[in-house]
Amino acid sequence: MLELKLEGLGKRYKEKMAVDHVNLLFTNGIYGLLGANGAGKTTLLRMICNILRPSEGEVLCNGSGIQKLGGDYRSMLGYLPQEFGYYPDFTAWRYMMYLASLKALPKEMAREKCRELLELVGLLGEAKQKIKTFSGGMIRRLGIAQALLND
Ligand SMILES: Nc1ncnc2c1ncn2[C@@H]1O[C@H](COP(=O)(O)OP(=O)(O)O)[C@@H](O)[C@H]1O
Ligand SMILES: [Mg+2]
Structure with missing residues (x-):
């Protein structure tokens, strides 16, 4: 059982409040995040992934701050950003390995x-x-893997 808790999470870019005091509790399951362009979805996800500091x-x-957990948190986390980096000359197998x-x-x-994942x-x-021979959809599926x- 995994518990992810957002406590008063906020992100300010200069005078712009991109994410304003979000309180949410995630347990095992599937969640979707809906919002208009610029609503703060990416900013929120980047903070959940510990890429962006709130x-x-x-x-x-599970009760511990992710900044302190560091590598222990990263070893649990999977993330597929909108744009992700890959080496076009790598095979799908080499990329995964x-x-x-x-x-x-x-x-x-x-x-x-x-x-198993491929x-x-x-x-x-x-x-x-x-990977350079792959279609956009195939690259996306590799990202999911x-x-x-x-x-
Ligand atoms: N690096 C940044 N610097 C300044 N403003 C930003 C930055 N990233 C996002 N924003 C602003 O924060 C708001 C939320 O952006 P974002 O999280 O990308 O929204 P979404 O993913 O929901 O479309 C937008 O108004 C956007 O212009
Ligand atoms: Mg976004």
Whole structure:
């Protein structure tokens, strides 16, 4: 059971209050975040991912602040941003294994997990192809696979 709690979370960019005192509790399950362009969705997600430091409040994972958890939090987290970086000359397999190693997965476990995830997103047959030969949708699916490397 995982509990993610946003406590009075806020982000200010100069005079612009992008996220204003958000209190939310997430437990296991699927959540969606809806809002108009500029409503603050990306800013909120970046704070949840500990990429952006809140101006106010904090994010707690099972009761502990994520800034303090640092690497322990990152080892649980998966994130697929709108735009994500990849090396076009890497094969899908190499890309997944590379990210698995950045996430410190042991090699045997990484191989198993990459195979499983590439199968899940329907790219196992294309695993040895370079990403530059992929369509936009295939690249997106590869992004989903990497976001699922952790639990
Ligand atoms: N780095 C930044 N500097 C200044 N203002 C920003 C920055 N990032 C976002 N904003 C502003 O904060 C508000 C929320 O943006 P954002 O979180 O990207 O919204 P959404 O993802 O919901 O479209 C917008 O008004 C946007 O212009
Ligand atoms: Mg956005």
